[in-house]
Amino acid sequence: MGKLSRVALLYIGAVVVSAVVLVARGPFAGLRWQYVVFLGILVIVSESRATQLRQGQLTWSSSSAAMLASVVLVGPVGAAIVGACTALGLRRGPSLLQRVFNTSMYALSAYLAGRVFLACGGHVGLPSEKSFPGIIAPFAAAAVIHVAANHGLLSGVLWLTRPRDRMSSGSPGAQGPGVGLSARLLLTDIGYAAYGLLMAALWSVVGFFAPLLVLIPLFVARWAVAQFVEQQKAYEATVGALCQAVETKDFYTRGHSDRVSRGSVMIAREVGMRGERVEAIRYAGMLHDVGKLGVPTKVLQKTGKLTEEEYAAIQLHPMRGLDIVREIGFLDEALAGIMHHHERIDGRGYPMGLAGDEIPEFARVLAVADAFDSMTSTRSYRGARPVAEAIEELRKWSGTQFDPAFVDAFVAALKREGWQRPEPPVLATDDLATVTAQDHDDPGAPLRVIDSL
């Protein structure tokens, strides 16, 4: 894991040494080894099924339930040994140093929890009906100490190793190295820890069967979450591929949906939209032009002025897009965005001619990102324009075509994050691709329509 600073090595060394010393001091007399072994196996199983958090920097496992159960059943030393069993977790990834640190950290947190449990008046051994509710307070103290020690020791090492490398470690995580603890993970951990007490309590009724029963629902829940995450990834990939298929015909607009989606998300984040709305606008961006397929190819390719009829066909594309995606249940607000992304603030847009605040917020955001990407991409009738020039253009139309608030937000976001412009298209010689002669998204070159008057 690269070179570590001396301070970091000292820190890790201190954690390892204190864990070893505390466990070695014992006492081992009266330790119920069969419990230790069984709980240790549970920890190994939990650890082997750990979840990756944030690109493998951190992992999270449900082992805290088994560790807290061991605090009650076998006391601090036994709990430390059970905690040390994480070393045997069948998981690829962590280096030797990381494994050593994780093992010591878990042993140390479990030991501390055990000591606190005793200090608050808890008794080691199988709890009976009489132990309740007296056992709850010491147990709660132990659970809090266990989670706090675990998160604290981990944050320490993350902070110390921050500049060079990040430690992949066996437990819940910080927002970023050294930034702080994630409140949700902390709560989850305390929740799992609470099941440690239940495990211990049930042990007096059904013995070794208790931990298995307690862990089954927890494991199934984790499995379902993993399935959900996997499906969601698959879903995104599929939507992306299908959107690409829609625009694949036209060399010039390839990747347009993807970039509009990115731009819209930048704006949405900048104005502080909630997470779900940002997600929705991402999909709206990807899907905003699917209706373009309903516009006959010959209209898109026409170089001269458009007839009224042809112009009407183009104006219809947001509605056609809506027709396609209407049945996708979750889109809701995104649907309005797709339908109205060509409305203008001054009311001269299409398809409905809405003005100002009548235009749905999503549509106003999409309009800005849409026009910007069109201007910064190569078109058959002009080269790609520089970002600065496109920003000028946005500002120029701000208040008439675009919502000024979103133009400002986009410019601010662009300044901070920059913009990846598309590569100029490579014109292949096959006959599959067609070329858009006039881009309906380009505010600098509006569609030319034959005057009917």
Add this chain to the structure above:
Amino acid sequence: MSDLAGRTPAHSSREMRRYPWQIRDSGQLLLVVAAGVWMVAAVAQTAAKGLQDPRIAIAFGALIAFGEVLRLNLPGDRETAPIGFAGALAYALLINVGTQFVQHSAEQVVTVATIGMIIGALPHLAVGRPARLSGMAARLLCVACVAYIFRPLAGNSAVERHWGLAVTLMTALTVLALLLEAVLTALLRVDEQRARFRVALVDEMRVQLPLGAAVGASALLIAFAAEVMGLAALAVFTAPLLVTQVAFRRYAGIRATYLQTVRALAKVTEIGGYVEAGHSERVSRLAVAIGRELGIHEPQLLELEYAALMHDIGQLSLHDPIPGGATVLVSRQDQQRIAELGADVIRQAQVLGSVAEIVRRQNEPYRDTGHAANGRAGLAEPYQGSRPPLSSRIIKAANAFDDLVGSSLDPGRAAAAVQRLRLDTASEYDPATVEALSRVVTRRSVML
């Protein structure tokens, strides 16, 4: 401007939701009647004898009602109520609450479960969601079976003294109840969707296993823990099941969205005027029906559905639409090119590799007769290694059928189309697939 197709609202004729009074399948009817009779008898008997331990009964009844309110739809249109089911099973398996020995009868278990389920179903009815009587009946029957086996034993002193025996018995009964539910649901699906029983059962078990394990474990936990912590056990051990249910709900949600999205985006070919309106949807429905007829399992059935929906997506890359969009009428090379282009599109998604493969091979003839070029003299000897996958063969047949018949409902035309495909089974179409198609089409025209 050409007349752009695709404006017809998508017919949502896929398995319409039925109202309780519209039960048409005999199996469903039988199940509901059986559960109903049992229920009425049990309620009557309990009413006559009076309620034992009313406090405990009300607590469990409330849990069951709560669970019914939070029903869950699993992928494949399966309705379950994990928390309610776990609560009812736990009530059937209860021995002690704290130090108090409980001795309610099996009839009382059925009564409490029934009342809980009915109360829990009320909010669903209030918002206009139909109560699925068959699912409730199946759950009730499972609970009743466990109750009638276990309640007489619960008072037995041998069970009281030997915890090992009690634990084994209770676990076995829970597993039995979950298996019984799977069998009953599978039977219902056989009846409803014309699936094969063995296939339906395996699919059912595969979908239900993880959640079933959580339900069974929670039921046992509640029953055991009630002895140590009294009725608090209900709340404590419902919590993880609640978390599980939330996770499953999100999972089922994204699965449903996925299917909706592919269905919707498959329609771009129609809006672009490449294919006739409703073509992809019809082909996919037909393909799935044939697949079911041929005993394909659910995960592969889903792949087949995706592939069928997107089988014409390659046409998007064509310069101009094929007149009428009917791929059955264009040359083999063109068909093959469309298939390859479509597969390329799907392969972009990276997660649908097998779907892409199905689409790629959708035009390959069932048997390559080699056109007698290499001296086989037309003796149709199949190339075993290169035969296209079953799903591709199904799409080939379903696509050809739809190109010939379209949205027409005329049975004569359908029969003629089947006949034409049948004549081509020497090389083009898989005979078994065409026969399955014929059965599906016949059934449909009978139902009209």
